[in-house]
Amino acid sequence: MVEMYTYIWLFVSYYVRPIYKWFLRKTTGLCELQRICYGAVSGAPRVRAVEKSLGASRSPQIAQLIAHLNNVSDNHRFVGQNGREIVSGAVSTVLLVKRINPRVHFQFVKSFGHCIQQIWGYRQLLADVESLRTTTYDPDNVEHERKLMLLWEALRPDEMLASRITKQWQDIGFQGDDPKTDFRGMGLLGLENLLFFASEYGNGPASHVLSHSLHPVHGYAFAIVGINLTSMAWQLLRDGHAKTYVYNTCKAVPSVRVFHQFYCYLFYEFDRHWLACRPKSMMEFSDIKTKFESNVKASLQDPNNVFSIRLADTV
Amino acid sequence: MGLLSILRKLRSAPEKELRLLLLGLDNAGKTTILKTLASEDVTHITPTAGFNIKSVVSEGFKLNVWDIGGQRKIRPYWKNYFENTDILVYVVDAADKRRLEETGIELYELLGDEKLKEVPLLVYANKQDLPESLSASDLAQTLGLPSIKDRPWQIQACTASQASGVREGMEWACNTIKKK
Numbered sequence: 001m002v003e004m005y006t007y008i009w010l011f012v013s014y015y016v017r018p019i020y021k022w023f024l025r026k027t028t029g030l031c032e033l034q035r036i037c038y039g040a041v042s043g044a045p046r047v048r049a050v051e052k053s054l055g056a057s058r059s060p061q062i063a064q065l066i067a068h069l070n071n072v073s074d075n076h077r078f079v080g081q082n083g084r085e086i087v088s089g090a091v092s093t094v095l096l097v098k099r100i101n102p103r104v105h106f107q108f109v110k111s112f113g114h115c116i117q118q119i120w121g122y123r124q125l126l127a128d129v130e131s132l133r134t135t136t137y138d139p140d141n142v143e144h145e146r147k148l149m150l151l152w153e154a155l156r157p158d159e160m161l162a163s164r165i166t167k168q169w170q171d172i173g174f175q176g177d178d179p180k181t182d183f184r185g186m187g188l189l190g191l192e193n194l195l196f197f198a199s200e201y202g203n204g205p206a207s208h209v210l211s212h213s214l215h216p217v218h219g220y221a222f223a224i225v226g227i228n229l230t231s232m233a234w235q236l237l238r239d240g241h242a243k244t245y246v247y248n249t250c251k252a253v254p255s256v257r258v259f260h261q262f263y264c265y266l267f268y269e270f271d272r273h274w275l276a277c278r279p280k281s282m283m284e285f286s287d288i289k290t291k292f293e294s295n296v297k298a299s300l301q302d303p304n305n306v307f308s309i310r311l312a313d314t315v
Numbered sequence: 316m317g318l319l320s321i322l323r324k325l326r327s328a329p330e331k332e333l334r335l336l337l338l339g340l341d342n343a344g345k346t347t348i349l350k351t352l353a354s355e356d357v358t359h360i361t362p363t364a365g366f367n368i369k370s371v372v373s374e375g376f377k378l379n380v381w382d383i384g385g386q387r388k389i390r391p392y393w394k395n396y397f398e399n400t401d402i403l404v405y406v407v408d409a410a411d412k413r414r415l416e417e418t419g420i421e422l423y424e425l426l427g428d429e430k431l432k433e434v435p436l437l438v439y440a441n442k443q444d445l446p447e448s449l450s451a452s453d454l455a456q457t458l459g460l461p462s463i464k465d466r467p468w469q470i471q472a473c474t475a476s477q478a479s480g481v482r483e484g485m486e487w488a489c490n491t492i493k494k495k
Contacts, residue, residue: 133359175341175362175386182342185359221388224362231361282384283392285365 013056031098037111044247044303050115061097065090069116073124076131083117083253090116121253122246126237128256132192133234137183144188147195148179154198155210155222173213173222182227189234190227196260197226197267205264209271218275220282228285229270232293233263241300245307265307266296330377333492334399338425339406340418341385344441347475348406349382352485357476362386366396373482374489380404390421397430402437402488407458409440409472410448419458426463435491436468437484444474467491 021032028035032053040046054066072078072086091113095102102109138144145164152161155172162168165178174182183190198206213222236242237259245262246254273292277284299305337345346367350357353369363384371378381396383389403425407418422438425431438460440451451472455461460468469487473480 170388182362184361185357186361190361221364221386224364224386228361228364231359234359281392282389283365283395286367289364 017056018058031100033094033098033112034100034105034108037108037115041304042111042114044244046111047115047118047247048243048303050112051119054119059097061093065093069120070123073120074127076124076127078120078124078253086120087113087116117253118247118250121250122243125246125254125256125259129189129234129237129259132256133185133187133189135188137180137188137191139178139180144191147191151191151195151198154195154202155206169223171214172210173220173224173226175221175224179223182224184227186227186230186234190230192256193230193233193260193263194223194226196257197264200260201264201268205268209267212271212275218279220274220279220285225270225285226267228289229266230263232289232296233259233266236296236300237262241297244300244303244305248304248306262307269296330372330375331492332377332379333401333489335378335380335402335404335488336396336400337380337382337404337406338393338421339385340408340411340414340421341387342411343385343406343408343418344439344475345382345385345406348404348439348441348473348481349380351475351478351481352378352380357478365389373485376489376492378485393425394428394430397428400431400434401492403431403434404437404439404484404488406439406441407454408442409450409454410442410445412447412449415457422458426466433466435466435488436463437488438468438470439475439480439484440470440472441475443472443480444477 024035025031030038033050036046036049036053040049054062057063069078069086069090078086091109094100094112095109100108149161152169152172156168159168167177169177169179176182197209210222212218213220213225233242242259242262245265246258249261250258270289270292273295274288277288277291279285279288299307337349339345341362346360346363347357349367349369350360352371352373363382365384367382369380369382371380383393383396405422405425408414411418426436438455438458440449440454442448443450449457451470455470460470469484469491471480471484471487473484475481
């Protein structure tokens with residue numbers, strides 16, 4: 001039965017879709033990409049539709065273009081001047097292939113170029129994040145150690161660390177007296193995320209969240225939960241759920257900063273969710289996290305969702 | 316073959332369920348062992364906040380493995396998971412010499428608990444790939460395992476991140492239960 005449906009679906013997408021597209025092209029005088037760029041709401045709905053359309057294209061030139069853009073973004077070369085040239089090159093290719101007059105359709109050129117930036121910027125972001133994650137925290141690396149110290153200063157501005165290895169680390173939710181072993185599979189990414197949250201949102205959300213985590217009954221280990229949320233953010237980025245967030249919040253090529261902001265959003269929302277669950281102890285973490293993750297996925301399913309930390313609700 | 320006889324056959328060979336409890340200090344490698352047992356990817360593990368549980372089939376047993384976080388703050392909750400434990404699996408980071416004493420104290424506290432009385436003990440001497448790690452026999456001596464007389468025990472060298480030695484430990488655990 002399932003096979004039959006798959007067969008019908010393949011048939012429709014292979015034979016019926018081109019006829020449908022041809023019909024629309026003849027009646028509207030626009031190709032599918034143009035119809036999307038003019039018709040779909042900007043942000044995630046438009047970018048995702050363009051992504052799908054490009055992926056389904058049977059033109060060998062488009063396939064070649066996609067392979068090229070994939071290569072560029074996987075190797076972190078989609079930046080600065082090079083990035084701008086690549087976007088205009090990609091737009092020109094599509095204009096040629098689809099025989100679009102850029103002087104008539106200057107609006108398409110602009111909007112399609114933006115979609116290219118977003119789609120391959122996301123892919124590049126994934127590669128950037130992955131290289132941070134696979135960098136193991138190294139206590140012999142001065143830069144890593146400096147960031148760890150900055151984290152302490154941002155979270156505990158009024159307290160000095162007695163030494164590098166001290167029980168004080170547990171006050172911000174590390175497991176033992178040396179945080180280096182807690183980053184594990186999230187590597188430097190776990191530290192960068194925590195540091196971003198603590199320094200960029202230090203006066204508001206992060207200090208609220210830290211103070212909640214210290215609650216004697218409903219508290220939790222701030223840093224450890226933070227590292228687990230890095231894992232969640234990374235998985236959402238990898239499986240594409242985070243596209244809604246990135247496409248709706250980014251005006252230019254998304255950078256690692258956007259990922260950090262996504263993480264901060266998750267951390268802040270997780271804290272609210274945790275408190276609302278009124279857990280009796282840290283042992284309820286797995287269940288609460290699973291529930292939270294499915295809520296997040298549900299809200300990321302809505303392409304029109306705009307995500308922001310709702311400071312007004314801060315207690 | 317009638318339906319009845321099939322049913323009878325199914326009932327005569329049930330998969331015995333075992334409850335395994337994985338304990339040890341933080342960063343010992345409990346979650347890595349759990350994931351290795353379940354043949355899952357071990358490259359993106361995070362510290363366990365709370366606990367993880369997985370069921371795996373091994374040696375004709377269904378193993379329900381409970382992996383409880385090892386940080387000091389949640390050790391007081393360990394005892395909530397003692398009930399009906401068939402095998403106690405204690406994981407030690409054999410390269411963390413600084414905390415050998417602490418890990419020994421926690422272990423003997425477990426062994427002294429009424430609910431874990433006579434429960435067979437499997438100790439994993441994990442992280443054998445690190446140059447400074449103690450061998451299984453040295454670790455057994457350091458922890459004073461040979462003086463344990465009230466239950467079967469075993470020490471198993473392993474490198475959980477490379478999946479080496481983990482299965483061997485489980486084989487011992489299952490055989491010990493079979494003999495009972």
